[in-house]
Amino acid sequence: MIDSGSIEKSVLNAAESSVRTSPGMTAADEIGIIRATLNVLVTKGHLGEADAANVIGSTLTQLDLFREASLASGLGLTSQVLNDAENAVRLLPDNKSVDEAAIAKAVADRLVEQGLLTPFQAAQLLMGRKKFQLGHYRILSQIGKGGMGLVFLAEHELMGRKVAIKVLPRKKVTEQSEEAFRHEIRMLGRLDHENLVRAIDAGFDGNVFYMVTEFIDGLDLNRLVKQYGRLTDDVAASIISQAARALGHAHENKIVHRDVKPGNIFVGFDGCVKLLDLGLARSEADGEASSFSGVVGTIDYIAPEQLDKNSAGSVGSAADVYSLGCTLYYTVTGNPPYPGGDRGHKARAHLDPKPISKREIQKNAKHSSTGFCDVIYGMLLKEPSDRYQSMDEVIDSLGNWLPQNPQQAVMNWMSSSPEANPHDEWVLSGDDLLEDGNENIALEQPGRGLGQDQSQSSMQAEVLQVAVRSIIVGVGVSVLVAG
Structure with missing residues (x-):
C-alpha cells in the first residue's frame, strides 16, 4: 500500500500500532492484525472497502484463510495444533514444492485423520466458513438438504448427545415457509410416539430458525429402496406398519399429515421406523386454525381429494391412507403408482375415478403375493370412503405378512443387503451457509373393496392446471391447483 502511494507510512504504522496494543490481540495472530488494521483504515476513511478487499486477496493465501477460519470456528483448534499439522505436512517429500492451497488441503486432511475435524467441518473451513454452532449444538456434518433448508448432524456441546438439526436459513425465509417451520415444531411438540421423530429443542440463532430432533442412524425409505432394491412383502409390511402406527397416533390427536411419502419415512439400522416432516400437517383440533388450507402434498404420492x-x-x-398406499406400492415396485409424464399428467392420473388395477399392481410387484397386492389396491381406491378407514385397518390387513418381531426383520434384512453409507457428505453451494452474512405367508386375507375393480367414483375428474412450488425443509412439494 505504501509503494502504491495509496496510504502514507505514518498512517499505516499508527493503525497497526493501535491494533497490536488493543485488548485481546496477540502478536501471533498476524492475519487478525492485518484484518483489524485494514478495518481501522477503512473506518477512518484512509482506505476504501474495495481496496481493503484487494489487499486481503493479494496478501493472504488459502492456507492463511484456512488458519483464520479454524481459529475463529470454536472447534478447539489452537495455533499450536495448526502449526504441528502444517509442519508435519511440509516435511513430506511430495509437499516440498506444492502451492499453499494444496498445503491447506493436506493440513485439513491431517486434522480429519487425527479426529480433530469431521470431513464436513474441514471442507467448510477450506471455504472460509467459521460458524459451526447453533445454540448449544456443534455442527458435525450435513445429512439432508431440501428446497428451503438443511438438516445437520450435531452434538450437544456439554452432553455429547448426537442430534439432528433442521435449519431454515434467514435468507430463504418467507411468511409461508416460516409458518410451516413453526407449525411443524408445534405439531411435534404435541405428539409423542416411538415411530414419530421426537422434537428436543427449537430456537433462533443469528440468522436461522432451527429445530432439534433425535438423530436416527439409517436411511429414508426412498434412498433405502434405491440402494437396496425392492422390498420383500414381510419387510415392506414391517416398515409400513410402523409408519401406520405413527400416523394412527397423529390421527388420534386430530392431525392429518398430508405429505406421507418414502422421503418422510426414516428406517433406522436398528429396524425402527420414524415418520418425519409435519410441516404440512393439518390440525383438526377444536379452536386451532388449520395451517396451509390450500392444496399441499407431493405429486407422486398425493391423494385425489388433496x-x-x-x-x-x-x-x-383417508388421505394419509392413500399416500401410505402409494408409498407401499413404491417399496415393492421401485416406482410410485403413476411414474410417467409431467406433474399435470400425474395429477390427472390421481384424479381419474378408476383406480390402478389389481392386475397392474401384480404385474409391477413381481415378487409380491396376490393378497399383498390386494392390500395395496385397497389403500389406493380413489373414493376416500372406499379405502381402509383407519391406520388400524391397514395394520390388520398387513398382519398376514408381519413377522413376530417386525423391527428385527427389518434390521436383519438391512444387514444382509449391500452396505449402505448414511453419512455421505453433501457438497454445499455458496448459498448453504450458516454465516450471518450469507443468509430424497401361508394364509392371506383379502383387503378392503376387493370384489370387482372399482371403475366409478363420486369424485369428478376435472382437468386441472397444476403449478408446483417448493415449500419446506425436505423435498415436500406444495401443489397449487386452479379449476
Missing part, C-alpha cells in the same frame, strides 16, 4: 380445490382444505385421515 387435488380437489373443494376438499383440499378439509381432507381427513
Whole structure:
C-alpha cells in the first residue's frame, strides 16, 4: 500500500500500532492484525472497502484463510495444533514444492485423520466458513438438504448427545415457509410416539430458525429402496406398519399429515421406523386454525381429494391412507403408482375415478403375493370412503405378512443387503451457509373393496392446471391447483 502511494507510512504504522496494543490481540495472530488494521483504515476513511478487499486477496493465501477460519470456528483448534499439522505436512517429500492451497488441503486432511475435524467441518473451513454452532449444538456434518433448508448432524456441546438439526436459513425465509417451520415444531411438540421423530429443542440463532430432533442412524425409505432394491412383502409390511402406527397416533390427536411419502419415512439400522416432516400437517383440533388450507402434498404420492380445490382444505385421515398406499406400492415396485409424464399428467392420473388395477399392481410387484397386492389396491381406491378407514385397518390387513418381531426383520434384512453409507457428505453451494452474512405367508386375507375393480367414483375428474412450488425443509412439494 505504501509503494502504491495509496496510504502514507505514518498512517499505516499508527493503525497497526493501535491494533497490536488493543485488548485481546496477540502478536501471533498476524492475519487478525492485518484484518483489524485494514478495518481501522477503512473506518477512518484512509482506505476504501474495495481496496481493503484487494489487499486481503493479494496478501493472504488459502492456507492463511484456512488458519483464520479454524481459529475463529470454536472447534478447539489452537495455533499450536495448526502449526504441528502444517509442519508435519511440509516435511513430506511430495509437499516440498506444492502451492499453499494444496498445503491447506493436506493440513485439513491431517486434522480429519487425527479426529480433530469431521470431513464436513474441514471442507467448510477450506471455504472460509467459521460458524459451526447453533445454540448449544456443534455442527458435525450435513445429512439432508431440501428446497428451503438443511438438516445437520450435531452434538450437544456439554452432553455429547448426537442430534439432528433442521435449519431454515434467514435468507430463504418467507411468511409461508416460516409458518410451516413453526407449525411443524408445534405439531411435534404435541405428539409423542416411538415411530414419530421426537422434537428436543427449537430456537433462533443469528440468522436461522432451527429445530432439534433425535438423530436416527439409517436411511429414508426412498434412498433405502434405491440402494437396496425392492422390498420383500414381510419387510415392506414391517416398515409400513410402523409408519401406520405413527400416523394412527397423529390421527388420534386430530392431525392429518398430508405429505406421507418414502422421503418422510426414516428406517433406522436398528429396524425402527420414524415418520418425519409435519410441516404440512393439518390440525383438526377444536379452536386451532388449520395451517396451509390450500392444496399441499407431493405429486407422486398425493391423494385425489388433496387435488380437489373443494376438499383440499378439509381432507381427513383417508388421505394419509392413500399416500401410505402409494408409498407401499413404491417399496415393492421401485416406482410410485403413476411414474410417467409431467406433474399435470400425474395429477390427472390421481384424479381419474378408476383406480390402478389389481392386475397392474401384480404385474409391477413381481415378487409380491396376490393378497399383498390386494392390500395395496385397497389403500389406493380413489373414493376416500372406499379405502381402509383407519391406520388400524391397514395394520390388520398387513398382519398376514408381519413377522413376530417386525423391527428385527427389518434390521436383519438391512444387514444382509449391500452396505449402505448414511453419512455421505453433501457438497454445499455458496448459498448453504450458516454465516450471518450469507443468509430424497401361508394364509392371506383379502383387503378392503376387493370384489370387482372399482371403475366409478363420486369424485369428478376435472382437468386441472397444476403449478408446483417448493415449500419446506425436505423435498415436500406444495401443489397449487386452479379449476
